[in-house]
Amino acid sequence: MAEKLLEVDDLHVHFTTEDGVVRAVDGVSFELERGKVLGIVGESGSGKSVTAMTLLGLTRGVNAKFDGSIEYKGQDLLKLSETELRRFRGNELAMIFQDPMTSLNPVYRVGAQISEAIRTHEDVDKRTARNRAVQLLRQVGIPHPEERVDDFPHQFSGGMRQRAMIAMALANNPDVLIADEPTTALDVTIQAQIIELIGRLKNDFNSSVILITHDLGVVADIADDIAVMYAGRIVEYGAKRQVFYDPQHPYTWGLLGSIPRLDRAKPEKLASIAGAPPSLINLPQGCKFRPRCPHAFSKCTEHPPLQNRVGDSPPHLDRCWLTVEEKRDLRELTIHGEAAA
Amino acid sequence: MLVFLVRRLVGMVLVLIAVSFIVFLIFVIVPGGDPAIRIAGRTANDQNIKNIRHDWGFDRPFYVQYYELMKKAFTNRLFEQTHQGVKVGDQIKQGVPATFSLAIGAATIWLFFSILVGVISAITAGRLSDRLITILALVGISMPVFWLGLLARYFLAEKNTIFPDGEYVPFTQNPAQWFFHLLLPWFVLAVLFIGFYGRVLRGNILDTINEDYVRTARAKGVDPRRVLIKHVLRNSLIPIVTLFGLDFAGVLGGGAILTETVFDLHGVGQYAQQSIRNFDLPPIIGVTLFGAFFIVFFSTVVDFVYAYLDPRIRPT
Numbered sequence: 001m002a003e004k005l006l007e008v009d010d011l012h013v014h015f016t017t018e019d020g021v022v023r024a025v026d027g028v029s030f031e032l033e034r035g036k037v038l039g040i041v042g043e044s045g046s047g048k049s050v051t052a053m054t055l056l057g058l059t060r061g062v063n064a065k066f067d068g069s070i071e072y073k074g075q076d077l078l079k080l081s082e083t084e085l086r087r088f089r090g091n092e093l094a095m096i097f098q099d100p101m102t103s104l105n106p107v108y109r110v111g112a113q114i115s116e117a118i119r120t121h122e123d124v125d126k127r128t129a130r131n132r133a134v135q136l137l138r139q140v141g142i143p144h145p146e147e148r149v150d151d152f153p154h155q156f157s158g159g160m161r162q163r164a165m166i167a168m169a170l171a172n173n174p175d176v177l178i179a180d181e182p183t184t185a186l187d188v189t190i191q192a193q194i195i196e197l198i199g200r201l202k203n204d205f206n207s208s209v210i211l212i213t214h215d216l217g218v219v220a221d222i223a224d225d226i227a228v229m230y231a232g233r234i235v236e237y238g239a240k241r242q243v244f245y246d247p248q249h250p251y252t253w254g255l256l257g258s259i260p261r262l263d264r265a266k267p268e269k270l271a272s273i274a275g276a277p278p279s280l281i282n283l284p285q286g287c288k289f290r291p292r293c294p295h296a297f298s299k300c301t302e303h304p305p306l307q308n309r310v311g312d313s314p315p316h317l318d319r320c321w322l323t324v325e326e327k328r329d330l331r332e333l334t335i336h337g338e339a340a341a
Numbered sequence: 342m343l344v345f346l347v348r349r350l351v352g353m354v355l356v357l358i359a360v361s362f363i364v365f366l367i368f369v370i371v372p373g374g375d376p377a378i379r380i381a382g383r384t385a386n387d388q389n390i391k392n393i394r395h396d397w398g399f400d401r402p403f404y405v406q407y408y409e410l411m412k413k414a415f416t417n418r419l420f421e422q423t424h425q426g427v428k429v430g431d432q433i434k435q436g437v438p439a440t441f442s443l444a445i446g447a448a449t450i451w452l453f454f455s456i457l458v459g460v461i462s463a464i465t466a467g468r469l470s471d472r473l474i475t476i477l478a479l480v481g482i483s484m485p486v487f488w489l490g491l492l493a494r495y496f497l498a499e500k501n502t503i504f505p506d507g508e509y510v511p512f513t514q515n516p517a518q519w520f521f522h523l524l525l526p527w528f529v530l531a532v533l534f535i536g537f538y539g540r541v542l543r544g545n546i547l548d549t550i551n552e553d554y555v556r557t558a559r560a561k562g563v564d565p566r567r568v569l570i571k572h573v574l575r576n577s578l579i580p581i582v583t584l585f586g587l588d589f590a591g592v593l594g595g596g597a598i599l600t601e602t603v604f605d606l607h608g609v610g611q612y613a614q615q616s617i618r619n620f621d622l623p624p625i626i627g628v629t630l631f632g633a634f635f636i637v638f639f640s641t642v643v644d645f646v647y648a649y650l651d652p653r654i655r656p657t
Contacts (some may be wrong), residue, residue: 056560082565089562097560102553105572106653117561152652168561 002033005073005175005208006055012067013047013054024050026232027068029306030225032176036208037202039219039240041255042229045277048212049098051229052178055210056093057085072176091121098181100161104153110137110164111149117171120294136167139204140197148150159190166197169207177202178210183218195222216255220244228252231278231288234306238316248310248318248327250293253334271334287319295322295330342655345648353641360633361414365407368626375399380622382422410626419627423619429627432612436595439509440608443530443601444592446523451531451538452585458535459542460574466547474539481536490529490603497525507605526604530597534588539579545577552576579650583643590639594632 013025025047032038040048053059055070057077070077072093077085097103105115114136115129124132130149137145140163153161162182169177179198183191199222202209211219219226219240226243228236228251236249247253254273275292278284284291286301293300299321308315310324320327369376377394378385385393394400398409413419417430462474498506504525510518540628549555550573558572559565595609602614609628616624648655 058556058559086562086564090560091562097553097557100551103557105558105576107575107651113557116558116563120562120564154653165557168557199380332458 001282001291002035004031005034006032006053007071008051008068009071010068011051011054011078011086013050013059013067014065016063017064017281020083022280023232023283024280025054026283028232028234029068029269030031030227030237032208032210032256034175034208035206036224037199037219039223039226040210040229041214041216041219041226043214043277045231045280046229047280048229049180051182052095052210052212055176055178056089056095057082057093058095075151087121090117090169090174091172092174093176093178094172096162096165096169096177096179096182099185100158100165101185102162103165104156106153109150109152110156113153114149114164114168114171117168121172129340132171133167136171139170140164140167141193142167151267158186159193161268162169162186162190162194163197163274166194168202170201170207173205173207175207176206176210177205178212180253181214184213184215191276198222214257217259228255231283233278233288233319234314234317235320236290236318237306238312238318239314242310242312242316246310246312246316247331247335248316248324249289249320250295250322250327250331250334251289252318253331254292287321294334295326297321346645349641349644351564353637356637356640357634359423360637361630362407362409364626364629364633368622368629369406369410370403376622379620380422382619382621409615413623414627414630419623421616421621421624423621429624433595433609433623433627433631436607436609436612438511439606440595440597440601440610441593441605442509442512442519442523443526443597443608443617444526444589447530447534447592447597448585448589450527454531454535455542455581456537456574456578458539459546460569462539462543462614463503463546464569466543471543478539481532482540484532486533486597486599487603489532490526490600493529494603509606509608521525526600526606529603530592530600538584541584542577542581546573547657549573549577560628572585577649582646582650586639586643586646587636590635591632593639594635595628596632 008031008219009029011025012023012026015022015024028047028051034124040051042048050059054066055077057080066078068078071086077088080088080182094184099294104110108116111130111133114133115126118124118129118132119126134145134149137149142148142160142163148156153164156164165237166182177198182198183194186194195218197210198209201207209222213219221238226232226240228239228243230251236243236247236252243252246254247256251273254271257271258273260270273292278288278291287293287296287304290296290300302321304319306317308317309320310316310318322330350461371463372379375390375394377390377397377399379489380393380397381390392502396409398405417428419429419433421427437471458474462471465471477593494507498504503521505518510522512519532602555568555572558568563572591597595613597608598610598614600606601608601610616628
């Protein structure tokens with residue numbers, strides 16, 4: 001069995017605000033083995049970014065409260081002090097953010113920002129760091145890296161900036177690379193390149209990846225496991241094959257149904273999930289997806305635990321009270337719409 | 342870069358010409374009536390007026406008048422009317438050491454303290470020290486310089502003779518006394534700017550701290566102090582440069598009229614104040630041109646510093 005790098009257990013992140021307590025992450029558990037890619041999927045406000053940033057301690061603050069544990073190589077990152085955690089940040093766990101246009105400091109050269117990442121964790125001189133920055137830029141596919149290393153971010157295109165961000169994240173050869181919607185702000189053609197790049201570099205650097213996205217299509221190729229998040233919880237968790245071909249939760253069905261497909265008859269209108277995610281301050285009782293779920297019934301007011309209802313191996317977990325048989329009947333309708341009915 | 346430099350310098354010269362022409366319009370043409378009478382002052386006789394009219398070219402077209410004025414200003418032949426024969430240029434030159442000493446000292450103080458105050462206020466935002474600083478800043482901004490200056494002078498120099506009571510001592514004559522005499526005026530002038538800049542910087546820092554690139558820096562594991570200085574402060578200070586450039590230029594050009602007058606520093610500002618009181622037009626024109634020069638010059642300097650600080654606007 002592969003080395004288990006990261007094990008998140010029952011993670012809670014609550015923020016105290018003037019309006020009340022925001023339950024951004026409410027009992028999330030997952031694990032990550034070396035060399036694997038975990039896709040965390042969910043719409044805005046589902047707590048996926050907060051989960052990711054919490055892994056690095058970036059959500060720490062006076063208003064934030066944490067519970068549960070984040071075991072990284074046997075050490076609970078939640079219990080580390082800020083100073084101790086800084087040794088891991090950008091070194092063993094690194095992060096790529098959503099918007100490459102604003103994620104680089106406009107006043108420093110790209111190379112200097114990569115060098116800063118290197119020199120923060122390693123005692124090397126500027127020349128060495130710069131040479132490594134050139135090397136990294138070459139690895140992420142920046143043409144003429146010897147010259148571009150001295151460019152400022154505004155001289156890079158969006159795709160190039162995201163490549164530079166990836167180079168920066170990989171600068172210290174991290175074990176875990178967290179990519180928070182790395183392609184959302186990019187053109188579709190660039191998106192595929194960036195995902196392909198992350199997949200390739202993961203192998204070169206022997207890292208694991210947590211890929212956060214709202215687009216199941218993005219994780220379709222690259223992910224090994226998929227966790228679907230809704231309202232601060234994981235509602236379905238399993239191997240990619242299980243989640244794509246045997247989805248158990250109506251929310252996952254909705255996500256799958258809203259991907260435009262070229263291999264099926266064109267529907268009148270692209271399917272969507274009615275309504276909006278609940279307020280994280282005032283969560284509905286029982287299943288959090290109940291108010292938007294077309295298949296909700298009386299039992300849904302009870303809190304559904306995350307269980308392996310299918311009885312599959314490896315475990316395929318979901319939070320839905322429907323029986324496995326009921327789901328198989330209902331989901332075709334939801335995913336493929338009237339056309340399949 | 343060279344093109345940028347040349348273009349800015351040419352632009353600066355053009356603006357200076359435009360400014361001088363506006364000064365000419367404001368003081369000579371627009372008020373209406375006979376400018377010679379205004380220039381001659383209150384105690385003039387007919388002969389004086391006639392001489393001035395001829396000397397300034399008021400009996401000839403306006404461009405000749407403008408040319409005459411500029412010629413006088415640049416060849417130091419602008420004379421005061423109240424004290425016949427005293428050259429305006431010489432008077433300004435005499436005031437420059439005091440004015441520059443005041444400006445440079447006060448600017449150093451206000452820059453240092455406003456950054457200190459702004460940073461403390463921003464990193465403790467919402468807490469007691471921030472609230473205290475906010476109140477003090479508002480008090481500082483609200484206190485008129487002439488009032489604060491007179492109070493400082495009364496309590497710290499007259500009632501308790503801790504500080505010397507006004508006047509300027511040249512640096513070349515006695516550096517210690519120069520410093521000692523300027524200490525009160527420096528702080529009195531700086532108070533307003535500290536309050537104002539501190540508030541602006543606080544706001545800038547709080548905006549910048551939420552920028553994505555600051556999060557990136559933190560995600561790299563960079564030391565918080567380094568994040569604050571190299572990533573947050575470096576970007577927050579850029580807008581301060583504009584403010585500082587123009588305010589500093591204003592004081593250098595004799596704009597600290599109240600401070601100079603309250604502390605009797607005999608600088609350019611005080612000279613302006615005296616000329617206005619005497620309604621002595623030639624020195625007013627002279628001082629205005631002098632001040633305008635610094636504003637225009639430092640606007641250009643700010644452009645260069647900006648281009649240095651923010652690569653996005655740097656010409657390639």
